[in-house]
Amino acid sequence: MERAGTILRGRELEPVEGRVIVDDEGRIDRIEEEPVDSDDIVLPAFVNAHTHVGDSIAKEAGGGLSLEELVAPPDGLKHRLLRDATREELIEAMRRSLRFMSRGGTAACLDFREGDVDGVRLLREAASGLEIDAFAFARESAEAMRAGDGFGASGANDDVFDAERAATREAGKPFGIHAGEADSSDVDPALDLEPDFLVHVVHPEPAHLDRIEDGHVPVVVCPRSNLVTDVGLPPVEDLVERTTVALGTDNVMLNSPSMFREMEFLSKLSELSARDVLRMATVNGAEIADLEYGVVEPGKRARLTILDGDSDNLTGARDPVRAVVRRASVDDVREVVA
Structure with missing residues (x-):
């Protein structure tokens, strides 16, 4: 060929x-x-390095709500809508988002999965037969991580993840965690876990940037989501100078999972070159996920x-x-x- x-x-x-x-x-x-x-x-x-495709059941719900009201477990809007949906509705909604990503040139997504072991199974079923590698970064238990492709922690202010981090090391699977999305308070405890990558990092302090650089910790940024939830925009230029930075579209509830839209948005709101942005959407995401x-x-x-x-x-x-x-x-x- x-x-x-x-x-x-x-x-x-x-x-x-x-x-x-x-x-x-x-x-x-x-x-x-x-x-x-x-x-x-x-x-x-493309490699979409951070998604929540389970939220496909709730597209454009929750206009005007705060980040906590939208996504905080257990009673944020998305969690209530997920609980109210049937299994068939969840699978079909996720499948359609995955199909849209595939048709738009995305080969893989790194999905932070709610729903424990069953959440991993839902994603596997939704992706079955599609030309996209949907990697399940499970949440809620080490058993879900073992059933999936890694662990995706909500944030160090939400819980203590020492046991889950140890379990990922034992299983030889990656550990990612949200950090610095709403404020800087959870960045240091997230870095203390020695994660394989951080997500968001909107509010790093200079010492956090030093730790990220010294530890060679990759970062996934989701600028459209950050703007929708009114938490600000990450210092992408500083991050790109210090570490590997990849691009994700985050919650399907808030954004179309289009890497074209994410790239255009970031390129026009930052000083990064187009080549830097395209590398974030392809090469860097693949490196974080250790893809071929x-x-x-x-x-x-x-x-x-x-x-x-x-x-x-x-x-x-x-x-x-x-x-x-x-x-x-x-x-x-x-x-x-x-």
Whole structure:
């Protein structure tokens, strides 16, 4: 198999004209640089590094509520709506969000899962047959973590997670935790757990940034969600200078799980380059999840998003990386190679 066009190659997402040659096992064999008769843009498929797709049952509910009123366990609005929904309703709502992500070029999502062991099973059932890797970062018990792909803690102010952290180490699975979303009070105790990654980090103090850098702790930012919940925007430029930063869309209740929208929003509200933002949506998320894709280079799995560079939206774009980040949408996706 081969795909031709402008290829955003390697970790630097360097635009080159040519072909991506994929072997029979679905891995990139080589990239051939040569003139081609194609306007397509070939880029690595996205990795949505933080989602709550269980909230798909409650899209646009709770307008005007505070963060705590929306999502705080056990009686935040989303938890009440989750309890009231049937199993079939939850699975179908999640499945439709996962299908939307897949059609929009997302190869994987790292989902923080409510519902203990059964919550992991719900996600597995919702993702069955779809071309997306939906990783369950379970919550509520070590048993759920063992059934899933890791543990996703709500925050160090909500509970003590020492036992769950020890269990993830024993199981060889990753541990992520929300930190610094509403304020800075839970950042230090979160870092004390030596997590594999933090989520949000909207309110780090200088000492927290030092600890993140010194510990090489990756961070997943969700800027659209942070704006909707009125907690502010993370200091993304400072974080990118210090550690690996990935991008997530967070609660489906609050935001469409579109990486195109997340990239455009962040790019236009920050001083980051388009290349930095695209790396956050692809390479960096894949590194956090230890995936075999997320970059277009030989030896990697060929999980690719192909954009129609001759669409009415993209035709004439002078900079393909900026066009992908600041202009492209799901409508421009010609094909997703899974």
